[in-house]
Amino acid sequence: MxxxxxxxxxxxxxxxxxxxxQGFFWRTDQRLPDASPRTRARGGGDDGGPARGETWPAVVVVVPARDEAGVLPLSLPSLLAQEYPGRAEVIFVDDGSTDGTGRLAAGLAAAHGGLPLTVTSPGEPAPGWTGKLWALRHGMALARARGPEFLLLTDADIAHRPDSLRLLVAAARDDDRDLVSQMARLRVASSWERLVVPAFVYFFAQLYPFRRVNARRPRATAAAGGCVLLRTETAVAAGVPDAIRAALIDDVSLARAVRAAGGRIWLGLAERVDSVRPYPDLGELWRMVARSxxxxxxxxxxxxxxxxxxxxxxxxxxxxxxxxxxxxxxxxxxxxxxxxxxxxxxxxxxxxxxxxxxxxxxxxxxxxxxxxxxxxxxxxxxxxxxxxxxxxxxxxxxxxxxxxxxxxxxxxx
Incomplete structure (x- = not known):
């Protein structure tokens, strides 16, 4: 030859x-169920909720944002409109934006109502911190003071269907997971997005097969940073975000810290979580990938x-x-x-x-x-x-x- x-x-x-x-990485069946078998067995509803008489855990949503005025009108109202039966609120952390992101967030909350929203700012990152993780540190500290069982860490360009939070919490409780993360469905509107974006997720799954991440005896560790539901006590035990303060690939680093602390992780493709950030040309996509x-x-x-x-x-x-x-x-x-x-x-x-x-x-x-x-x-x-x-x-x-x-x-x- x-x-x-x-x-x-x-x-x-x-x-x-x-x-x-390679863990059947090419299959796309790792997704949150519409309703939990364990929930149904306890007599709960088909919406993935707890049984009658049980209470939903408190959740605080933390949203770090820097110069996101262009996407907030598409994303933040969907987060405020979550149909969650328990106590929930949103802490929006404006990371030194120059385009009025914080003011816009407050205005959207006043106009749309929904979950209570607090807008705060951490100031410039301290030495040793990336901007996003510095913002998360500030927001998570405020969130923990509220005493929630769970924290939802989600990016400012992520739009959630009305039942997204409810199904995330149900999945975490029913399967006893400390971290439940979904790979948001990225936008595929332009020609370059259609060519590059599905491959981006394909390559990620090839590197971190979702089945291996989710197995009882896991052989891979990863998360998707756009949508992460994290048990508060696990975050404290793992020392996050301080333990990963310099990480550019913060989602995978977060998952590794949680697993090192004994936490159980689930990662899958999203049905109710979408990224609204546009990448209209190759240059934008190139910078997104080349950054990390x-x-x-x-x-x-x-x-x-x-x-x-x-x-x-x-x-x-x-x-x-x-x-x-x-x-x-x-x-x-x-x-x-x-x-x-x-x-x-x-x-x-x-x-x-x-x-x-x-x-x-x-x-x-x-x-x-x-x-x-x-x-x-x-x-x-x-x-x-x-x-x-x-x-x-x-x-x-x-x-x-x-x-x-x-x-x-x-x-x-």
């Missing part, structure tokens, strides 16, 4: 393993090289081998590359269906993977130029300094 055929065969072997041996891609690799050049090589072998070799093999008459390369490409596309179809996209776009996944490869390399370049982690006017340095508590935010462009 030719060298190309051997590479194609290696890629096919990897895809067979991914198909069968190198942090995911722990700022390690060797891991970067390994990741690039892995992406080339797994995603780029199959189409290249298939096309080149057909053009040159190399049957082995064409067959191995074509089969690997077919398995790849087949595993992508369930995620496309979840995002209500056409299945025939699945063969385009190698092109999207190439974009992510370039975004990852760009993330490393930005880091080494001192621009890593730039987001909304702040630059967050990373690497060993952050891990050692020497992390310092500074203002960027």
């Amino acid at each position: 030719s060298t190309l055929a051997w590479f194609a065969a290696a890629s096919l072997a990897v895809w067979v393993w991914l198909l069968l041996g 891609a190198y942090a995911q690799l722990r700022y390690d050049p060797l891991l970067l090289l390994g990741t690039v090589a892995g992406l080339v072998l797994v995603y780029l070799v199959p189409p290249v081998a298939c096309v080149a093999g057909l053009a040159s008459g190399d049957a082995a390369a064409a067959w191995a590359g074509g089969l690997a490409w077919a398995v790849m596309a087949g595993t992508y179809v369930p995620m496309l269906r979840y995002y209500r996209q056409s299945w025939w776009t699945a063969p385009l996944l190698p092109f999207t993977a190439l974009l992510y490869l370039l975004m990852t390399v760009d993330s490393a370049v930005r880091h080494h130029r001192g621009r890593g982690g730039a987001w909304k006017g702040r630059i967050h340095t990373g690497g060993r300094a952050a891990e050692n508590g020497e992390f310092t935010p500074r203002h960027g462009e």
Whole structure:
């Protein structure tokens, strides 16, 4: 066999393993149930609520926000309109916004009513803290003073269906989970969003298979930061957010801290939680991924090289081998590359269906993977130029300094 055929065969072997041996990451069935079997067994209603006579636990929702005036009218009213039978309120933490985010939040609460809303501000982050986690620290401290059993940590660009909070709490109590997190359904309106966003969630699930996260004996640990229901006493035991104060990938770091404290975790795809943040062009999506891609690799050049090589072998070799093999008459390369490409596309179809996209776009996944490869390399370049982690006017340095508590935010462009 030719060298190309051997590479194609290696890629096919990897895809067979991914198909069968990586926790069935490609399936999209890890979702909150409409009603809890345990709840129904206790005589509760079909809405996922507790049995008659039982009380719902108190919940405080904490929303960190920085310059979110553009999305708040689409997201915050849905959060205030939660149909939750127990005591619930919202603490909105304005993280130094310059666009009137805090005033807008207060105005939306006055106009729409619903859950009580408190708007507060923590001031500039202290040394060693990312802006979001500094805002969460402030909001969680205020929330704990209210004595809630649960905290809902949700981003300012996340819209919730009216029963979202109720089903989250029911799932946590019925399955005795300390952290219940949902991967919000991201917006897929523009052409670039349709090409890039489903793949983003697909790659995340491949890295952290939801079934392995949720297993009784878990083999992976992750959460989705846009929607996290967290038991208050577990947060205290895990020392969060202080224990993860410098983390750019705060959701995965939060999940690891909770699990290290003995907490049980559930992660799934959302049916009632949606991100309303638009990414109309490739540049916006590129910056979103490049901001934290190198942090995911722990700022390690060797891991970067390994990741690039892995992406080339797994995603780029199959189409290249298939096309080149057909053009040159190399049957082995064409067959191995074509089969690997077919398995790849087949595993992508369930995620496309979840995002209500056409299945025939699945063969385009190698092109999207190439974009992510370039975004990852760009993330490393930005880091080494001192621009890593730039987001909304702040630059967050990373690497060993952050891990050692020497992390310092500074203002960027």
